[in-house]
Amino acid sequence: MIEIRNVSKSYNKGQIKAVDDLSLQVQPGEIFGFLGPNGAGKTTTIKMIVGLLEPDRGSIVVNGYDIRKDPIKVRKSIGFVPDNPSVYERLTGIEYLNFLGDMYDVPRAVRTKRAKELLELFELTGDVGNLIQSYSHGMRQKLVLIGALLHAPDVFVLDEPMVGLDPRSAHNLKEIMSRHCQEGKTVFFSTHILDVAERLCDRIGIIRRGKLIACGTMDQLRHMANNKETLENVFLELTEQ
Amino acid sequence: MISSPLFVKELKEAKWKIITGLLITGITGASLPFLVDYLGVFVEQMAMPEWARSILGQQLGNYPLYLWSNWYGKNLLQFSVAFAVIIAGPLIAGERARNTLEFLASRPLSRVQIILTKAAAGSVSLGVIILVSTVITLVASYAAARPVPVAWFMSGLLPQYAGALVFFNLALMLSVRSDDGLKAAVIAGGIALLLFAAEWVAPLRGRTVISMMAASRSFVTGDVHFGHLFFMLLLALGLLWAALTAFRQSDV
Numbered sequence: 334m335i336e337i338r339n340v341s342k343s344y345n346k347g348q349i350k351a352v353d354d355l356s357l358q359v360q361p362g363e364i365f366g367f368l369g370p371n372g373a374g375k376t377t378t379i380k381m382i383v384g385l386l387e388p389d390r391g392s393i394v395v396n397g398y399d400i401r402k403d404p405i406k407v408r409k410s411i412g413f414v415p416d417n418p419s420v421y422e423r424l425t426g427i428e429y430l431n432f433l434g435d436m437y438d439v440p441r442a443v444r445t446k447r448a449k450e451l452l453e454l455f456e457l458t459g460d461v462g463n464l465i466q467s468y469s470h471g472m473r474q475k476l477v478l479i480g481a482l483l484h485a486p487d488v489f490v491l492d493e494p495m496v497g498l499d500p501r502s503a504h505n506l507k508e509i510m511s512r513h514c515q516e517g518k519t520v521f522f523s524t525h526i527l528d529v530a531e532r533l534c535d536r537i538g539i540i541r542r543g544k545l546i547a548c549g550t551m552d553q554l555r556h557m558a559n560n561k562e563t564l565e566n567v568f569l570e571l572t573e574q
Numbered sequence: 575m576i577s578s579p580l581f582v583k584e585l586k587e588a589k590w591k592i593i594t595g596l597l598i599t600g601i602t603g604a605s606l607p608f609l610v611d612y613l614g615v616f617v618e619q620m621a622m623p624e625w626a627r628s629i630l631g632q633q634l635g636n637y638p639l640y641l642w643s644n645w646y647g648k649n650l651l652q653f654s655v656a657f658a659v660i661i662a663g664p665l666i667a668g669e670r671a672r673n674t675l676e677f678l679a680s681r682p683l684s685r686v687q688i689i690l691t692k693a694a695a696g697s698v699s700l701g702v703i704i705l706v707s708t709v710i711t712l713v714a715s716y717a718a719a720r721p722v723p724v725a726w727f728m729s730g731l732l733p734q735y736a737g738a739l740v741f742f743n744l745a746l747m748l749s750v751r752s753d754d755g756l757k758a759a760v761i762a763g764g765i766a767l768l769l770f771a772a773e774w775v776a777p778l779r780g781r782t783v784i785s786m787m788a789a790s791r792s793f794v795t796g797d798v799h800f801g802h803l804f805f806m807l808l809l810a811l812g813l814l815w816a817a818l819t820a821f822r823q824s825d826v
Binding site for chain 1: 577578579580582583586587672673674676677679680681682683684825826
């Protein structure tokens, strides 16, 4: 579960308001899509959820833990995929996964089984012994995804996860996200691919200039946007106002 | 306080620096006992001012003085300062430049753990280079049939390491404030160079970290100068504390 209450964050000593009094809740078993134009505050919000940035105001509670009071417990319950798959290039794929497994205290046997399944799913088994510096952008993205799932997190937070993925891997990721939420876990992701958000999400939040301008199911958003049919039209209508 | 997965990752990433450091310092140390005779001939034949010939002659005529002044006063001193800043400079700045600092900071680690673990892994790498190369130098001395007392020779090791930690933590502190590991290392190296130069200024001679590292009193007595050791360790801890404070206050 993610609970964001009246959160604000600004840069440049308050001159740039990236997130402005944002409040929303994502329940267990829910896939929540976070949409917005470039620079709307999506990545800043995600960075605050995972504890990379500290909110100026407000509170964020993940899985019952306050990010200010229990940042380690929050991070332990999150699987985070950043918008840029920067990983340690001088490690091999398997060294990277073992590094994460050790960090999240995943037992060897469990880690091996999970890594094997995920590596096969993302067709990375043959490359996992190679140095990460030889990986393409898409392969790195897949490795980061596998690493984020290795400890079976209760909350899965993804920032633009589809970028760089081939169609099969993108499909597999969507399957994983659906399975994750069927297991009663939470998925929070940002995307610019509106088709994916429309088909996958239980609820969608739209942020513009740091403010949440709409939040709800697809039907609720359509209603807010004068009954526009597709999410693309809903998005254009709501972000134009 | 120390994260063992991160510690192991740091050592894996630093392995080529450790190997390079060991090769350079090890070969230099191993060659010292074998070069003393050649240097004697060189000093005799080479045209040079009489005062320089006198100083070099004194060193070459006294093997323990030659070994100590060249190893602890010159070769290891320069290498340990250089490797200290080379290892520490990119520790945080390098992660920032490669965009991996966000990755690290979003894991279940506190900022304190990140800095302390990185400092520990770097200090161990530096310690391995200094210790192993000094042992190689000692063994080479015996192999060249020029034995020196082991306890006496090893008494120079601790001040050397403590001083190297001062420059290591200085580079680490600069690394926290930078997004360029090379820049952090160059600035720390520049400060070290100024201290080397200060040894040429009479009122400062013998009062800098550089001269404390050379441990000339240990050469005479075979004992560690605990006052100097304590001062350097305190300075190193202060710089580590400054790095930690800066890292805790910064956004990733």
